[in-house]
C-alpha cells in the first residue's frame with residue numbers, strides 16, 4: 001500500500017469505477033421482491049454480498065467469506081457488455097460464454113495490470129466453480145432469485161412458465177455450495193409448488 | 202461455522218435478506234453517471250464496495266479492506282426506514298440520526314443476536330469514523346457522488362446550486378480517510394469549477 005499514486009494509476013482506476021456504473025443499467029429477468037420493477041445487476045450484486053455475510057455460517061468450514069464477497073461484487077461486471085442471460089435458456093448460455101470472455105478482457109483491462117489479474121481471477125474462479133468459495137458464491141447467486149420469486153407470488157417462474165424440475169437443477173447447485181442452503185431452497189420449491197407458483201413437472 | 206442450522210435461525214436470516222431488498226427502492230439525490238435516473242442505495246453500496254477493492258492501495262497502511270467492504274455494504278441499510286438525507290442540509294442530518302438509530306434497532310434486530318451485534322457494530326463504526334477502516338469507507342462514500350457529478354455535467358451540484366466551498370468540506374473528509382484520494386477529489390473540484398459545474402464561492 002502507498003499513499004503516493006503513480007500519475008497514470010489513479011486515473012485508470014477511476015476510469016474503471018466510472019465504467020462499471022453501467023452495471024446499474026443491466027436488467028435481470030426477476031423483479032424486486034415487491035414486484036415493482038426489474039432488478040439490475042449492481043443492486044443484485046450488493047444483495048449477494050449481504051447474503052454472504054448473513055448466511056456465511058452455512059458455507060463449508062474454512063471458506064474464506066471475504067473472498068466470497070469480493071467474488072460476488074465482481075461476478076456480473078462482464079454483463080455490462082454481454083448482457084444478462086436467463087438461466088433456463090441453454091443455447092444462449094453457450095453463446096454467452098464467448099461474449100463474457102471478450103467483456104472481461106475489455107472491462108478488467110481498464111485497470112492497472114495487477115488489478116486486472118486479481119479481478120479477472122475472481123470472475124474466472126466464480127465461473128469455474130472449483131473452489132469452496134466459488135461454489136458457495138454460486139449457491140447464493142442461485143438462491144437469490146428463488147427467494148425473490150418465492151416472496152413475489154412466483155415472479156419470473158410464473159411469467160416464464162418454469163417448472164419445479166427446472167428449479168430443482170438449481171437447487172442441486174445450491175446444495176453443492178452449501179448443504180443447509182440446499183435443503184432450505186428445496187423447501188422453498190415445495191412451498192411454491194403447493195401455492196401454485198411452480199408447476200410440478 | 203456449522204451446516205446444521207437451528208430451526209429458528211435460518212428463517213430469521215432469510216427474513217432479514219428479504220427485508221433489505223427494500224434498500225433497492227431508497228433513492229439518492231444524485232443520478233447514475235449517465236444522468237438517466239436517480240441512483241438507489243443498494244447499487245450505490247455495491248459501487249462503494251468495488252471502489253474499496255480498486256482504490257484500496259490509497260488507504261493507510263494496515264487498513265483491513267475486507268472490513269471496509271463489509272461496512273460499506275451495510276452502511277446505508279438504516280435508510281430503509283430513515284430515508285436518504287442530502288448531505289448539505291445540516292438540520293436534516295441531525296433529525297436523521299435519531300431516525301437511523303431506531304431503524305438500526307428494528308432492521309438489524311431481525312437477525313439472530315450475534316449477527317445483530319456484528320452488523321450494527323459495522324454501521325456504528327462507519328458513523329463514528331474513529332477507525333482507519335471507517336474513515337476510508339466514509340472517504341469513498343463522499344468521493345462517489347463527486348465522481349458521478351463530475352462525469353455528468355455537474356449533476357446534483359448544478360440542480361441544488363452547491364458551491365465549491367461546500368464540496369471542499371467533503372474533500373476534507375476524503376483527505377482524512379485517504380490523503381491521495383483527497384488530492385484527487387480536490388482536483389475534480391478544480392476541474393468542475395473550471396467547467397462551470399460548481400460556483401467558486
Ligand SMILES: [Ca+2]
Nearest residue numbers: 276277285342
Ligand atoms: Ca449515505
